[in-house]
Amino acid sequence: MKPIYSIYLFFFLLAACQPVESRRSTEELAQKVRENESITFTKQKARDVVKTGFNAGDGYREVWIRDYNTFIELAAELYDPAELKENLLVFFRMQGDDGNILDGFTPREDTIVRYDFTYTDMAPNYAGHKNTVETDQETSLVQAVYKYIKATGDQSILDEQIGDMTVAQRLEAAMEFLITNRYVTSHNLLWGATTADWGDVQPEHGWGVDLDENTHRAIDIYDNAMFIIALDNLMEMIPSSRSRWEVVRDEVFKSCRKHLWDQETQKFIPHIYLEGSPFPDDFNENEIYYFGGTAIAIEAGLLSVPEIEHSLNEMVKRVKEAGAPSIGLTLYPPYPEGFFENQIMNPEYSYQNGGDWTWFGGRMIQQLVRYGFLQEAYEQLLPMTERVLENDGFYEWYSINNEPRGSGTFRGSAGVLYVAIQQLEEALANQ
Template sequence: MKNYLAIPVFILFALAVNGQNNGENQDKLSNRVPDNEKLEKVKEMALKVVSEGFNAGDGYREVWIRDYNTFINIATKVHPKETLKENLLVFFRMQGDDGNIIDGFTPVASIGEDESDFSYSELEPRYAGHKNTVETDQETSLVQTVYKYIKATGDFALLSETIGGKTVAERLEWSMDYLMEHRFDREHGLLWGATTADWGDVQPEHGWGVDIDENTHRAIDVYDNAMMVIALDNLMEIMPGSREKWDPIKGQLEENIRKHLWDTEAQKFIPHVYLEGSPFPEDFKENEIFYFGGTAIAIEAGLLTHEEIEHSLNQMVSLVKQAGAPSIGLTVYPPYPAGYFANKIMNPEYSYQNGGDWTWFGGRMVLELVKNGFVEEAYREIQPMVDRVIENDGFYEWYSVDNQPRGSGTFRGSAGVLYDAIVALQQYENQEK
């Protein structure tokens, strides 16, 4: 068995630097990072917004696990670990009978009489749970969040907490078992979900588009599977006894992602492998679309070589320029044509997850650039993200193609990933002194 140890966000990432940057570039960076007062200002703003709560942002009632995963690091700087731990335990108390994990929880008292799309648990009577079933990242997000919490606080005792007769450690594995039993396609050896735009949670079919139903077109994409690779890495590090079971599965996932989703000729991931056909017109050339977020998460999962990362970044920069977009937080390019998604939030082009610009993922790409030695490039690409936080006095959920803020102005996921990326740049600069 491989003895894989996942590298924490703020520890040892400099070891990944491959020496490709020359001394001149390093000197330039070391001069600029400490002189860039905007980086420190954005860090302070991020700490403040995360200190004020755990819901995704203004306009959201729920504490979402996919968001919590991206601001748990910074949350350990401004909240007691007992509070962070309690939030995690709520997800385990509300775990489904088959091992599935909810998207998020909200106080029962806030639920209106006409709202029915919630689940409840006798183990957690204070909250109601909600799950967008088109996604396949709730379970993997919880594993990653627990991992980050333990690495930041040293609280391995969390794994021994007993909930409903099962320890947290057992429930973590149960959540992975759920994916393998209910979301695993044996023909391709990969996880499936509903068709969405990259990492999104809206399917093209009728209605709001967040629940799998008889109209859903099941598909395999890189985001869901890269998230699983990361989660298994994390699980095996904090629970070494699980390696025998999960390491072979992780290896198969890595192999099958490359086999079925990586387009060697185009040097990019294809959007989808469809299990029962596509929801889009037959003449639609979906494989021409570049998925920015899924590519960033694939890099985090270690699925691309150094040369492939460089090529992916170059593609991102070029496509952002073609789109006239503000940053590499762009979701997809080109966007899906207007009318391809029934939910109007995805229309017209360059709207929401269909070509909107999300620091929530762009910041993660910047962090991966630092970790993989593209430090100058990381510094360059973070600038528009930092500038707009200061200009708009907030961490907005997403931005239009002309860089106008959209959605919540206190989107904690954006604050979390920007904080992580800035700290990484600053720690790299300190390492070079």
């Protein structure tokens, strides 16, 4: 054989072998996923949990929109679409005249005195409430309607008449509420109260869920990434809305990169304060890494593939430093004890101040799958599915020692893990 042909043959065989190795690796990973007891158990347990209701979990009577948004895809496999649709329509019936969307609703007889409830003649059987420190209720509802349409194919929901407006018009009204009431033109970003990453507890109050005279307004990545996702969903559902919202979406996207992404440290800064910080002057908040907000930013398309890889490595590193169970860790390092008046945020590694939440960790797994990090997705998924198996179910959050805390049968966790597993299986099957 002539030397030139030997060289061609060598490179041909080399190229041919690489896909075989890749396929073998993919097949081995797919087999691990299929045969893993905790993954199989988690999928079935998630179905069992979500088929029992729509409230967030055992500790909550309400149907919360930020939770419903994260298990509606699984619910679509288990319920008649009409039932899913009705839950969504209640939020529109209880929508404020200014376009705002409530956190959740509950039957009137189940109300808890501590909330300031809202009532409306369009939904006489329900009481609603809103944690005003948040800026994600409106965006969560847009995303939930989008997922409902994708899962059921039922676009008729957009034409449903609620009062004098259609659902499509009300979706846009919800986005207009954010522009009118939560948009900072100096930064072209949304603001909310100071909270720990995606949380709903501000530091200045013992309960901490309502804006008041003590609130320190701040801009963070979670609220704005949710806004970008919602606007993308809205423009796909209602193409005629593109002329209104595309410029806003692009401006917010650019501003997230300009004002919130720290290029030097390759992480998002926790907050931009509009009237000063609630924390001591000598406290360096930028040392804190926000896990959940980063995951949602990746979902919004704000990070490149190399930046996603760096973010994952940073999460894994900080989880190890904290001694935490999984990349569901809310943040690290936690805010020092005493920084929040609500005692559930103290001591460190409690609740949203360093607790481990599958509810967001599962969403990071989904993004790892989306961007092709399949082996990494499998590795980071296992700590979450293994504790589902160990504890025979889903909990709201976990301690630094991996002990279950908060509400049981937490449907948001069930929903995001189920979708993450489903997406991983589909990605491996399509390799």
